[in-house]
Amino acid sequence: MGLRERKKEKTRLALLDAALDLFLEQGYESTTVEQIAGVVEVSPRTFFRYFTSKDHLALWFHDQGEEIMLDTMRSRPEGEPPFTALMHALRAVLSDLHDSTPEDSERFLKLRRLLDKYPHLVGQSVARSAETEQRLAGLVAARRGVDPGEDQLSHLIVAYGMSTMRVGFECPRHDGTMQEVVRRMEETIELAERSLRPGWDL
Template sequence: MIASAPGTGGPAGTAGRRERKKQRTREALIDAAFTLFAAKGYDATTVEEIADAVDVSARTFFRYFASKEHVALTVQEEQRTALLAALAARPAQEPPLTALRNAVVAVTRLHECGVPGPDRDRFRLLLKLLGDGGGLLAGSLEHAQRGLRDIAEIIARRTGADAASDLRPYVLASTMVAVFQAALIGVKDDAMGYTSLADALSDAFAALIDEAGRPG
């Protein structure tokens, strides 16, 4: 028996409509969350308020997101996916730290200065929320730590190392977390003069590469 095409009212069409509805609900929850974060701040916003703004129950919210932190860090997850693709695409002759720097800066600049719209607005708001510190910053750093294995595996492929037995790819991948923390300080501290996270990341990586090249 051949399933009906989407839009015909058969099983395939029903499944397609269901998935589209789920995606719309997910996007609506993200939009509502970031609208509330902008108006009230992250800590003062509750899951119940996010759900109410979309006219769904808190139980429905938890079908899509494990927590308020989870919905706030959807932007970071999107950036991580883009970073992995950008790092894998860097020229093979680039040293690992240089490739990581170029990939991180390019992806960050795209999110920070890209086409005006919800994605860019969410990214900028997330940076502000992270700059405020608190529990979301801790969650963001933990999220970054969980993603290090994927970055390390790409570095291992680029360098011919074995990620299963060699610490070097993980050491190089782990520098990204420290560089990100330093760059956030650079953006938050007016005395440093940074208005762009991408610029701060570029300089932080440059400092790391410079120090790594000094005779020990």
């Protein structure tokens, strides 16, 4: 990463940190883009170079996770069963979480508290996840050689796989470290894999 890219990443993370702290301290609805930009000492115009809105900022984890999953799915061997490829994609996300810096772990846990505190953001998170699932279903369908607009099984494969992430993230529902969250997600993936007969996704 060059100097320019490092500076941009530093600004992006500073905006993210400022926003998460303000959201949790004074309330999501009460926090404005101007306030977030002011903490970082940049203009609102600069804010919009990094995030399209407050909601985009609050759901930053989805963008990162989607990129990892799509890249992993595209890199898996051609003959690999679709659900297996998808599980590798989910584990790539967990690996990224596992290797997080202490700062990234703190951001993730703050986001988790934010979703607990503001249920309307959960609805937006679900909507954002649906976009990711549509893109994953397209890759699964391509792997199976079918039309994603016509094939229900491709969408079911993705829905079942993504549900393991939701269960691992939400159950049991208590505060914990990043490593505890990752461990629960890993356990849920293993449970899902044990629950299915080989070849069900072909």
